[in-house]
Amino acid sequence: MPELPDVEVFRRRAERLALDRTVEHASVRADGMLEDTSERSLCEALLGHQLCETFRHGKHLFLRSGEPRGRWLRLHFGMTGSLDVLEEDEAEPEHVRLRLDFRGGSRLCYTCVRKFGEIGLVDAPASFIREQQLGPDPFAADFGLREFRRCLEGRSGTIKGTLMNQEVLAGLGNLYTDEALFQARIHPQTTVDELDADEVAELWHVIDRVLAKAVDYEAEVDRMPKTWLLRNREDGVDCPRCDGTIHRLELGGRATYVCDRHQRR
DNA sequence: TTCCATGTTCCGCA
């Protein structure tokens, strides 16, 4: 489930298990997933070098190569991507699109079942973020209520669409947007200009808390509290927070779950 | 077989 918390978990995994190991072999099986690069350039940037730094912005993960030019491998996970570091004796998962074999036997596997993800090579994360016009990352230490207010300024669309717009805020997807709105008691179809200052502040605090907690739970839904919507995404079940019922709506072509009682329009 | 899916992008409309 690669939204911000999932990608942050991948980043920490790479930071812990994939840095400072020489890449001895790289295999790319990712036709259609390479962005602004080629298999040859990727191999050139990685082979014989070590990964030496990790960075995440929104749903994008960057791994810096220790090659002289210091380019960054960029991974986006689409809807089904994942990143694992396997030991020598561990079986390889299916749908591996990029595999880096390290000296010593461990290997980094980027898998993506539906191939909606992207593999790229960039000179610097900052320039990529600028070119893509990505909004700020809500998990960043310097992102506070003031910055959040600025993101919503002048917006007129629904709060759900706005939060999921990566040019407004980078990292929230369908699931965590629903979760934040559920906990903040805001209906997803509420428009941004309908929210008062208190609601915006509450929403900010909820987003902050949900993201931090989700990362603590390593983005594993089964470990999250039963009072979270993520544990209750099913049409017709009882709301875990009030006497209401959870309903499934379709918003912008996406499944949306709301409580009919504490998220009124 | 049919339906559904956490991602982005594109097009028509206001």
Added chain:
DNA sequence: TTGCGGAACATGGA
């Protein structure tokens, strides 16, 4: 011109 919302995209699993 800009922003918004819905449709489309490709693929595989339940």
